Amino acid sequence: MKKRLFAVLGVLVVVSFTVVGCAPAATPTPEEVATPPATPTPLPKATPTPPPATPTPSPEEITLTIWADETRAPIIEEIGNAFTEQYGVEIVVQQMGFGDVRDQLMIAGPAGEGPDILIGAHDWLGQLVINGLLAPLDFGDKEDLFLDAAIQAFTYEGELYGMPYATENVALFRNPELVLAAPQTWDEVVEIAAELEAAGTVEQGYVLQPGDPYHFFPIMTAFGGYVFGQNPDGTYNPDDVGIDSEGSIAAAEWLDMMVKEGHLSADVDWEAMHVMFENGEAAMFITGPWSLSRLRESGIPYAISPIPDATSDGRPFLGVQGFMVSAFSEDVLLAQTFLTEFAATEETMQALFEADPRPPAFLPVREKIEDPDMTAFGEAGENGLPMPAIPEMSAVWTAWGDAVTLIFQQQTPPDEAFTNAAQQIRTAIAGQ
C-alpha cells in the first residue's frame, strides 16, 4: 500500500514541477525559437509565401494578444470585438497590474510568450529598448493626430515605439477660499504661506513631502535646475547630470530656507500632505490627476493652476501613457494596423479618457474636453519636460530623493547634499 502511495506521490511531485515550471510555458510558440536569424541578403524567392488569400483560413489562426491593466482592459476588449468582427482576427486581452506589464514582458518577451501589444508608460522605453523588447512603429499620417510632445516622449533614438493615449503632469493645487489668486512665483507662495501661518488659518501654507524628487522637480526647474541636459534634438544626455547645476542648487537652497523658516516639515508624508489639504490645514500643494477623485470626495474646494516660476519657468515632468508593440510579436504589422485603425479613433480615445480622466494625447479628443480640471492640467503641462526615459534614470531617483530628504531633515547643507547626489549618480552611471 505504502509503496503505491509513494508512486502516486511521485506522480504528484512531477505534476507539481510541471505546473510550477509550466506557468510561463503555457502558450509555447515553437516557431519563435526555431526560426534562424534572418539571412544577411534575403532571397525573396526562398521566402515562404503565405497561404493563398482566397480560401480564407479560419479566423482563430491569427490572434493578437494585448496586455492591459484593469482600467484599460474592458475598453480594449470592446474594440477588440469590433476588430474581430470586421477582420476575423481574434483579440485576446490579458489583464495585469500596470507595473507588472513591464516586469512580465522582460521575462515572457524573450521566451516567445509575451503579448503583441502592451499598454504602458513612456519612461519604460529606455529599459525596454536596450533589452530589445520593443518594435519600432510607423503610424504614417495618423501621427499628426497626436500631441507632438506625446509623440516625442514615445520616440527613442529617433524611432517611434508607441501610440500615446494620455499625458499626465503635476500642477499647483490651492484652496481658493484661502488663496484667492493663483500665485505666479514661488516668492508669492512663500509670502502667502507666511501670512496664513502667522494668522493661524492653516498649519502650513504650502506642503511638500520629503524624499519625493518627482514633486520637487517643478521647483527645481523654476530655479533653472535640470536632471539630465538635453541634446539639440530634445533627447537627454546621460553624461550631463544637472543635479548639482547652479539652478538645482538654488532650488535646494530655497527648500532649505523653507524648512528653516518653518514653512515645510520633515514629518509630512504623502498621506499627511493629502489629509492636511483635505482638512483645510494646508492651503497649497503640488499633485497630479491621480489625486482628483480623492479631493472631489473630500469636498474641499480646490483650484488648479500652472507651477509658479522663480528665476525661470516652473516645468513639471510630463508622463505619457500609450500602446507599444513587442519586438517578439509575430504580427508586428497587424498589431500596428490594429492601433492605427481601431485605437487611434475618437470613440476609443474618448472611452480611454472617460475610464481614467487624464489629458488625452489624441488631439481630436483633447480639443473637445470640457472638464475644467483637465484643461487646467493641460495648461500646466504645456511646458512640461518628458520624464527621461533613458536607462540611466534608474540611478537618479534614490540619490536625488535622499538629497531632498537630507535637506528636509537639516542633516546636510543644501549645496553639499545636491553635489553629493550628483556625484553618486555619476558614479553609478560610470558603472562602478
Place this chain on the structure above:
Amino acid sequence: MSTVEAKARGPTMPLAPLRSHIPRIALRLLGLAVIDAFTLWFLYQLVIDGVWFLAAAIAIITLGINVVFLREGLYPIRWLSPGLALMLLMVVYPVIFTFYTAFTNYSDGHLLTKTQAIRILEKEQFLPEGAPTYRWIAFSSPDGEYVLWLMSEDGKAFLASPGEPAREVTPGEAGVGPLDEEGVPQSIEGYERLSRIDTVRFISELGKLEFGEPPNTIKISSLDKAAQYQQRYVYDPVQDAMVDPATGTVYRAVEGTFTSLTGEALWPGFQVTTGRQNFQRLLTSPALRGPFIRVFLWTVGFALLSVFSTFVLGLFLAIVFNDPTVPARKLIRSLLIIPYTVPGFISILIWVGLLNPHLGVINTNLKEFLGWSPPWFSDPWWAKAGILLINLWLGYPYMMLVCSGALQAISPELYEAAEMDGADAWQRLWHVTLPLLLVSVGPLLIGSFAFNFNNFTVIYLFNKGGPPMAGTLTPAGHTDILISYTFRLAFASGRGNDYAYAAAITIAIFLVVAAITMFNFRYTKVWEEVSESV
C-alpha cells in the same frame, strides 16, 4: 516487498508470493512511466524555449527517481525521494543557478541570447534620405503569389513582385487592366485584388516579403506605406560582428555587446559568461569603500539585538506563564501568540501607520501628553529603535513558544536540588534554567540570527532603509542592512537592473552568514558540554 527480496529469502521460497507482487510491480512501472512521460513532454517544452539549465536539472532529478524506484537496493531512499526531488529543484537548483548567474553579465541590456539579439538587430531598417514612398495595393494569385501595385507620390505606378525588378507599367501592359478612380487596376492577369479585410489579416505575412529584385527591394511598413527600406546591420559570422553596410562600421561582440572600435554600442546586447568580473567589481566598488562598514555593523547589531530582545521577552513570558499560579494563563498565553499568526507584511505596515509622525496614534498621543514624539522615520537612532521594536513584536511569540516547550523538559528535581543548596531565584535562572535551555534553544537562536541577518521585509517596509546617510559614495540609509543595501546597488545601477551583480553580492553575503553561523554552532558546543556534565 519486491522480487529481489523474495529471492533473497532463499530458493526454498515458494513462487506464490512473487506472483502476488506482480500487480504491484506493474503499478509501480506504470507510475514511473507516467512520470517519465510527463517529464519528457515537459523537457521538450523547456528545450524548445531554450531553458537548458532547468531542463538538465529536471532530467537529472527524474533519472534519479527512476533509478531509486527500479533498484531494489535503494528501497529505503524511495521514501525520501519526493522530498529529495523537491529539495534539489527548489533549493539546490536555485543555488547553482545563482552561482552561475554571478559569473555572467545577466542584466538590463543583456537579457537576450546572442541569436535573439542578432535577430533583433538585423530587423532594424531605415529609409535612405530622399527615397520615395509608395501607397500600395496587394494582389494575389490562386497559388499564393503576391504582387504589389505601388503608387508613388508623383503619380507614377509600379508593379513589383518578389524576385523581379519593379517596373513602371501603364494599363494594357503585362496583363494590367484599366484603372479605377483610385488609380488601381481593376484586374491584373492571373491575380486578384486582395480585399481590405484580407490585406489587414495578412499584413504581417506581406510585411515579411520583399518585392522587387535584391538589393533594391520594397517592403511594406504600414497599411498605406511601402518603400525601399535598407537593412541597417548585417551579422558577419567570420568576424563575429555586426556590420553597418552603409558606413562600413564593424561592431564586434565584446562581452555581450556589439561594440565599434570607437566604443559605440548596439543594443540589445546578449548574455555571456564574464568570469570573475562581477566579484572584481564588488571588491573594487566604491560601495565597499563607502558606507559598507556602517551597513555591515548595523546588520550584525540588528540581527543580534533582534535575537536578544525577542529571546529575553519570550523567555520572560514563558517563565511567567509556566507558573501554574498565574490566573487565566492559558488564555493569555494564547492571546500573546497572536502577533505570530498575523502575516509580518501586514503587521509591519500597521506599525508604520501607528508610528507615523503626523497621523499615527502613538505619535499623536505622545505629542499630546509629552509635547514631543520620537521622529521614527527621520532620526537615524529612532529609526533603528523603531525597527527593533517592530521586530520584537514580530519575534517574541516564537521565542515564547520555543522556551515554553524547552522549560517543560527541565526536570523539577534540579530546581529542588538547587533550592536545597540555597540558590535564590536568580541563581536558579542563571545556573540551571539558562544552561539547560540553551542546549535546545541555542541552535534556534542561531537560526533566528541568520534569518534576521537577511530580514529584507521588515527593513524595506519600515522605511526602505532610510533615513539616508549624508555624504556617502553610493546611496545608503541608516537602517539599511546588507541585503537591502544590495538591493539598492543591484537595482538602481546606471543601467537599470543588474541581476548578475546582485547574484555575486548575494554569494558574498551568503559566505558571511555561513561563517558567522559556523562560528556560532561551534560556540554552542560549549553548552552541550555543560548539559553533559550536569
